Amino acid sequence: MNFILLIGIIILAGLVGKKLSNRIKLPGVTGYLIVGVLLGQSLLNLINIQFLEASGFITDITLGIVGFIIGNQLAAKKFKKIGKRIPIIVLTESFGAFILVSIAIFLLTRRIDLALLLGAIAPATAPAGTVAVLREYRAKGNLTNSLLAVAGLDDGLCIMIYVFVSAIIRVTLFSVGTVSFYKIFISPLIHILLSLVIGGCAGLLLTLFIRKIRTREETMIIVFGFILLFTGISNLLNISLILVNLSMGIVVANLSHHLSTRLSRILDETVPIVFIVFFVLAGAHLDVRLLPVMGLLGLFYIIFRSAGKIGGASFGAFISKAPKKLKKYLGFGLLSQAGVAIGLSLLVVREFSTYGQTGQELSVIIVTTIAATTVIFEIIGPITTKIAITKAGEVRRRSVK
Numbered sequence: 237m238n239f240i241l242l243i244g245i246i247i248l249a250g251l252v253g254k255k256l257s258n259r260i261k262l263p264g265v266t267g268y269l270i271v272g273v274l275l276g277q278s279l280l281n282l283i284n285i286q287f288l289e290a291s292g293f294i295t296d297i298t299l300g301i302v303g304f305i306i307g308n309q310l311a312a313k314k315f316k317k318i319g320k321r322i323p324i325i326v327l328t329e330s331f332g333a334f335i336l337v338s339i340a341i342f343l344l345t346r347r348i349d350l351a352l353l354l355g356a357i358a359p360a361t362a363p364a365g366t367v368a369v370l371r372e373y374r375a376k377g378n379l380t381n382s383l384l385a386v387a388g389l390d391d392g393l394c395i396m397i398y399v400f401v402s403a404i405i406r407v408t409l410f411s412v413g414t415v416s417f418y419k420i421f422i423s424p425l426i427h428i429l430l431s432l433v434i435g436g437c438a439g440l441l442l443t444l445f446i447r448k449i450r451t452r453e454e455t456m457i458i459v460f461g462f463i464l465l466f467t468g469i470s471n472l473l474n475i476s477l478i479l480v481n482l483s484m485g486i487v488v489a490n491l492s493h494h495l496s497t498r499l500s501r502i503l504d505e506t507v508p509i510v511f512i513v514f515f516v517l518a519g520a521h522l523d524v525r526l527l528p529v530m531g532l533l534g535l536f537y538i539i540f541r542s543a544g545k546i547g548g549a550s551f552g553a554f555i556s557k558a559p560k561k562l563k564k565y566l567g568f569g570l571l572s573q574a575g576v577a578i579g580l581s582l583l584v585v586r587e588f589s590t591y592g593q594t595g596q597e598l599s600v601i602i603v604t605t606i607a608a609t610t611v612i613f614e615i616i617g618p619i620t621t622k623i624a625i626t627k628a629g630e631v632r633r634r635s636v637k
Contacts, residue, residue, distance in 0.1 A: 239287070239290070239291075242282065242283065242287060243513065245275070245282065246271075246275070246283070246512070246513055246516045246517070247509060247512055247513065249271045249274075249275065249516070250267070250268050250271050250512035250513070250515070250516045251512065252267075252271070253267030253268055253270055253271035253516075254267040254268060254512075255267070257270070262614065262615060265362075265515050265574045265575070265610070265614055266611055266614045266615070268511075268512060268515035268516050268518075268519060269515055269516075269518060269519035269522070269607060269610060269611055270519060270611070271516050271519060272515065272516040272517060272518060272519020272520040272521075272522070272607075273519045273520070273522050273524065273607075275516065275519075275520055276519060276520030276521065276522065277520065277523060278522060278523055278524040278525065279524075283516075283517065283520040288517065288520060288521060291517060292586060294510075294513055294514060294517065295514065295517070295579070295582045295583070295585075295586065296467055296471065296477060296586070297463070297464065297467060297510065298510050298511065298513075298514040298579065299467075299477060299478045299481075299579045299582075299583060300463045300464070300466070300467035300470075300477055300478065300480075300481045301463055301481070301503070301507055301510060302478065302481075302575055302576060302579055303395065303477070303478040303479065303480070303481030303482040303484075303485065304459075304463055304481040304482070304484055304485040304503075305485065305500075305503055305507075306391050306392055306395075306482055306485065306576070307392070307435075307439075307481065307482040307483060307484060307485020307486040307487075307488075307489065308485035308486075308488060308489045308496050308499060308500060308503075309485075309489065309500075310389065310392060310485070310486050310489055311489040311490055311493065311496065312490050313493070320556060321382075321552075321553070321556035321557070321558045321562075322382060322385045322386060322389065323389070324552045324555065324556040325382070325386055325548075325549055325552035325553055325556065325558070325562075325566065326386055326389045326390050326393060326552075327393070327552065328548040328549065328551050328552030328555075329359070329386065329390065329544070329545050329548035329549040329552060329567060329570060330359035330390045330393045330394060330397070330548070331359070331548065332543075332544035332545065332547055332548020332549075332551070333355075333358040333359045333540075333541050333544030333545050333548060334355045334356060334358055334359055334397055334544070335355070335544065336355075336358075336540040336541070336543055336544035336547075337351075337354055337355040337358040337536075337537060337540045337541050337544060338351045338352055338354070338355030338356075339351070339540075340536045340537075340539075340540040341354050341355065341533065341536060341537065341540075344532065344533065344536050345533065348405075348409075349405050349409050349598055350598060350601060350602070352401045352404075352405060353398075353401060353402065353405065353584055353598070353602055354537060354602060354605065354606075355401070356394070356397045356398040356401040356402070356580070357394070357398065357577050357580045357581060357602075357606060358537070358540075358541045358544065358577075359390050359393060359394040359397060359544075359545075360390070360391055360394040360573060360576040360577040360580065361386070361387045361390050361391060361545075361570045361571075361572060361573070362387075362572040362573055362574035362575060362576070362577070362613075362614070362617070366383055366384075366387050366569055366570070366572055366617070366618075366621050369618045369621040369622050369625070370383065370384070370621070370625065373622065373625060373626075373631045373632065374631075374632035375625045375630045375631055375632065376630055376632055377625075377628065377629070377630035378559050378561065378562060378630075379561050379562060379565055379566060379569070379624065379625060379628040379630055380625060380630050382558075382562055382566055383566065383569040383570070383621070383624075383625075386549070386566070386570060387569075387570060387572075390570070391576045392482060394576060394580075395476075395478055395479055395482055395576070395580075396428065396479065398580050398583075399424070399427070399428055399431070399476045399478075399479050400424050400425075400428060402583075402584070402587060403423065403424030403427055403428075404421075404424055406587070406588075407423060407424070410588070410591045410594075410595065427474075427475050427476065428476070428479065430473070430475050431470070431475045431476045431479040431480045431483065432479065432480075432483045434466065434469065434470075434473075434475070434480055434483075435466065435479065435480040435481060435482065435483030435484040435486075435487070436483050436484070436486075436487050438462060438465075438466045438480065438483075438484040438487075439483065439484040439485065439486065439487025439488045439491070440487055440491070441462075442458070442459065442462045442484065442487075442488055443487065443488050443491045443492055443495060445458055445462075446458055446459070446495055446498075446499075447492070447495065452502065455498065455499070455502060456502050456506060459499055459502065459503075460506075462484070463481060463484075466480050466481065466484060467480070467481065478579070478580075478583070511575070514578075514579075515574075515575075515578065517582075518578045518581070518582060518603070518607055519607060521581075521582070521585065521600075521603045521604070521607060522603065522604050522607040522608060523600060523604055533601070533605055534605050534608050534609050534612075537605055537609050538609055538612060538613070541571075541573075541609075542571060545567050545570045545571060546567030546568060546570075546571075547567065548567070549562075549566040549567035549570060550563050550564070550566070550567055553566055561627075561628040561629075564627070564628075565624035565625075565627055565628050566624070568620040568621065568623060568624040569620065569621040569624045569625070571613055571616060571617040571620050571621075572613055572614060572617030572618065572621070573606075573609065573610050573613035573614065573617065574610055574613075574614060577606055577610060578606060578607065578610055580606075581602050581603045581605075581606035581607070582603060584598070584599050584602045584603065585599040585602075585603055
């Protein structure tokens with residue numbers, strides 16, 4: 237199967253999967269993942285291991301775009317509007333999921349690398365599913381505003397947790413030579429700071445360039461050019477491509493609100509085709525033959541991620557003296573899992589599959605677990621969000637049956 241033909245099949249089949257998924261009231265990403273499973277190594281094997289290895293650059297490009305999109309939503313003005321309680325809740329629900337999942341998976345498997353990496357991915361929330369439900373029911377109120385803020389911010393924190401954890405694991409478990417304080421703490425910190433500085437400088441340059449551009453076409457060319465350029469530079473320097481693009485997006489969002497809005501509209505219209513390929517390939521990584529073995533691991537991940545998000549959000553709302561309905565219902569609107577979680581699982585494949593059989597086994601377990609649990613969370617996440625806003629009395633319109 238040649239590369240171009242297979243990409244065409246992936247795009248068209250992905251679109252069909254999305255349509256069928258929407259017919260039964262499920263998010264489009266669920267359809268993409270299922271199409272990937274059908275086309276991948278588990279069943280038809282059209283998307284085989286060789287193709288997945290050759291298409292790794294698609295994962296890098298998509299992760300760069302995802303990082304930029306998240307960063308572009310993190311303007312300082314939003315923090316001023318939402319006050320102190322939202323950052324506190326973001327910290328407690330994110331670290332709640334990270335800590336509970338890490339402890340539970342370690343007790344189950346006795347593998348610190350697997351436990352920490354799954355724990356680092358657990359805080360990611362998929363804003364798309366949450367936003368879709370809020371729009372469908374025209375929800376308004378404190379809970380709705382808080383859900384939008386938290387779902388947008390915790391992905392950025394999740395990325396930083398993952399970068400630090402993955403760096404520590406590479407140094408302590410997969411590196412040759414002696415383990416030192418510098419390797420465990422200072423080196424990962426330098427990598428994170430270097431990623432932030434390079435991304436920040438890129439954001440400044442991007443803003444200066446685009447301010448001189450008026451046409452939509454040239455704006456689109458420049459923003460994608462910058463994302464690709466600095467994704468490639470990140471790979472060359474062996475730093476976090478997603479963190480570089482995240483900080484680039486943050487700088488753009490805070491230097492010019494008008495420019496940030498402009499770029500958001502362009503990205504909303506141009507990236508869906510990239511996301512189709514990305515999610516179908518993610519589904520193709522899932523090996524259904526491992527699901528019986530992964531059953532208990534996946535169940536632990538679902539239970540303790542949910543407990544961490546719900547309990548952490550309630551605790552954060554309590555200590556920040558948030559309204560009662562936030563304490564009771566906020567966490568139930570944060571269970572959706574999709575883009576960032578899948579992206580980070582594929583990043584595990586890119587970063588750890590080169591470390592022999594142990595690294596390859598680790599990669600397969602994580603990508604299978606995240607792909608499988610994403611399907612579950614994309615089903616239950618919108619349902620629990622609907623329950624939360626209904627119980628909180630913020631539904632303005634019932635859906636049409």
